[in-house]
Amino acid sequence: MLNPKTPETKPVKLSVKDMHFSYGEKKVLDGLSLDIHAERVTAIIGPSGCGKSTFLKCFNRIHEVASEVKVGGDMQIDGIDIYRGGIDVVDLRRRIGMVFQKPNPFPKSIYENVAYGPRLFGVKDRAALDELVEDALRKAALWDEVKDRLKESATGMSGGQQQRLCIARALAVSPEVLLMDEPCSALDPIATAKIEELIIELKEHLTIVIVTHNMQQAARVSDYTALFWLGRLVEMDLTERIFTTPRERMTEDYITGRFG
Amino acid sequence: MNQPSDSILGDPLSIAVLPASTQVKPGPSDFRLSRLHRLADRWSHLLFLGCSLLVVALIAGILVFLSSKGLAAFLPLSGNTGRTLGFSEVFLSADWAPSNDHYGILPFIGGSLTVTGLALLLAAPTGILTGVFIAKLAPSWMRTLMRQVMDLLVGIPSVVYGIFGLTVMLPVISRTWLKDAPASGFAVSAMILAVMIVPTIVSLSTDAFESLPQNLDEGAQALGASRWQAIASVLIPAAGPRLITAAVLGLGRAIGEAMAVQMVIGNNPQWIALMRESTDRAPFLRALFTPAATLTTELVQELPNTPAGSTWNNVLFAMGLMLYLLTMLLILATRRLGRGAEA
Numbered sequence: 001m002l003n004p005k006t007p008e009t010k011p012v013k014l015s016v017k018d019m020h021f022s023y024g025e026k027k028v029l030d031g032l033s034l035d036i037h038a039e040r041v042t043a044i045i046g047p048s049g050c051g052k053s054t055f056l057k058c059f060n061r062i063h064e065v066a067s068e069v070k071v072g073g074d075m076q077i078d079g080i081d082i083y084r085g086g087i088d089v090v091d092l093r094r095r096i097g098m099v100f101q102k103p104n105p106f107p108k109s110i111y112e113n114v115a116y117g118p119r120l121f122g123v124k125d126r127a128a129l130d131e132l133v134e135d136a137l138r139k140a141a142l143w144d145e146v147k148d149r150l151k152e153s154a155t156g157m158s159g160g161q162q163q164r165l166c167i168a169r170a171l172a173v174s175p176e177v178l179l180m181d182e183p184c185s186a187l188d189p190i191a192t193a194k195i196e197e198l199i200i201e202l203k204e205h206l207t208i209v210i211v212t213h214n215m216q217q218a219a220r221v222s223d224y225t226a227l228f229w230l231g232r233l234v235e236m237d238l239t240e241r242i243f244t245t246p247r248e249r250m251t252e253d254y255i256t257g258r259f260g
Numbered sequence: 261m262n263q264p265s266d267s268i269l270g271d272p273l274s275i276a277v278l279p280a281s282t283q284v285k286p287g288p289s290d291f292r293l294s295r296l297h298r299l300a301d302r303w304s305h306l307l308f309l310g311c312s313l314l315v316v317a318l319i320a321g322i323l324v325f326l327s328s329k330g331l332a333a334f335l336p337l338s339g340n341t342g343r344t345l346g347f348s349e350v351f352l353s354a355d356w357a358p359s360n361d362h363y364g365i366l367p368f369i370g371g372s373l374t375v376t377g378l379a380l381l382l383a384a385p386t387g388i389l390t391g392v393f394i395a396k397l398a399p400s401w402m403r404t405l406m407r408q409v410m411d412l413l414v415g416i417p418s419v420v421y422g423i424f425g426l427t428v429m430l431p432v433i434s435r436t437w438l439k440d441a442p443a444s445g446f447a448v449s450a451m452i453l454a455v456m457i458v459p460t461i462v463s464l465s466t467d468a469f470e471s472l473p474q475n476l477d478e479g480a481q482a483l484g485a486s487r488w489q490a491i492a493s494v495l496i497p498a499a500g501p502r503l504i505t506a507a508v509l510g511l512g513r514a515i516g517e518a519m520a521v522q523m524v525i526g527n528n529p530q531w532i533a534l535m536r537e538s539t540d541r542a543p544f545l546r547a548l549f550t551p552a553a554t555l556t557t558e559l560v561q562e563l564p565n566t567p568a569g570s571t572w573n574n575v576l577f578a579m580g581l582m583l584y585l586l587t588m589l590l591i592l593a594t595r596r597l598g599r600g601a602e603a
Contacts, residue, residue: 060482062478062481062482090484090485090486091484093481093482093483093484094483094484097482097483098482100475100478100479100482101475102473102475104473104475104476104478104479106476106479106480106494106497106498107497107498108497116480116483116485116493116494117483117484120483120484120485120489121484166479169483170482170483173483173484
């Protein structure tokens, strides 16, 4: 966790200004502005339905898969507008990877799951693929468990292993940002601990945004914490400050479990 | 004592106000009633058992009947007036001329396989892609509409498809592409069959895609796959076993279909010879538009006109037996695949 006394040295990676999001007629996000720093873990907390997951899905524009949505305002990665016309969504998604709430390995072999992304981007050479797969699995702390059964189906793994496989799969295309949508909500405490350990290791080279229901998790893994409520940002600050000396009364109430 | 309110348990409220002694003592009336219930239970049990046994007996009876008639062609069974045939002169011969005592059924086996194979070739890709469209791409109002249309199409009697083929497709194709030469044959039969089995394949493959975990294609697209890549490389393989089941069930329907095919195929048992000899047309035109026959069409055509117990009649029953076993095999295969998909 980042110490409030030392100044932030990392640049802003993702910047959001006055962002609006509606799903059909329903307003989900209303005037959000915040900055996310590179190589830090930013946790987004808040009660169910506050728009945290939606917010996350705006970064890689994956919500466009689902249905009619309207996005307004400004979202930037390294100063480039994510919603500008002519942006290559495929390239955007290579730079911004995502891990979902429920582990969603493809019903293919472990190897093929990890190789899926690189293959999409045209890596055909077997040796190069082998190397990428091993590297990604090592980064996801899964290599030792699966190196002898890479050809086996991924659906036969435990839930925790499946989620780490999904992380490896996202890492295989070397993204700069990793979005994690409640990655541990379907996992037992031991598997959760492993993922949290992994998150802390991964932030060496990655910007991580994690949505979580679990406030202890936010306190354990994140440098920054943002509290959302009804589609608005209540407060965002260093995690240590949010959990010790929040500026907003609402934050204090939420942290101490008085609402939400 | 057959009032339902006088059952053993009775009304809990009235029990509460009764003195304890009358509550627990089982009167003789309680016994009578429960015996009545038990009797009704036993009778209804017998009724259900009887019904299911009847169904099983019917299926088994058909198999026994078909086998006794069909095997009579090859075995010297009692009451058999026909000639006992060798296996190869029936299954390995293309010469079907019952009046000359030749009983080769290869043209019919070949015809059935060709027609169903072609139909599946047309229907499976169309049906599966339509399934993807309905389950994953269509807006919800269209999804509901398409599903209802498919369910309706499954119920259309095959003779209606046959009439359409006979009165519309044959003349139109003959006029536009074949310079008024007859269009009956494998092409139109397969097209009609394909139209008939597409709704089945669509319904089942829509189910297959809808039962996939929802976040699977999101996962693929989050890795940079386009919508089409996600469908082709993740969704279709994931639904694979159930898609094969859909195709096999379509195949089962196609192989057993007689009416519609019989109306458009031309019913020519000598199609192999005719195809070989008529050299005035391009080979693929010949293959597609030569009048032909299948196991089912030949049965419909000839069975009513042959005397029972004759060799001819026996061979037709052997063809029926073959169809029966083939369909059984397909159903068993589907079961197997279905179980594989669940595991």
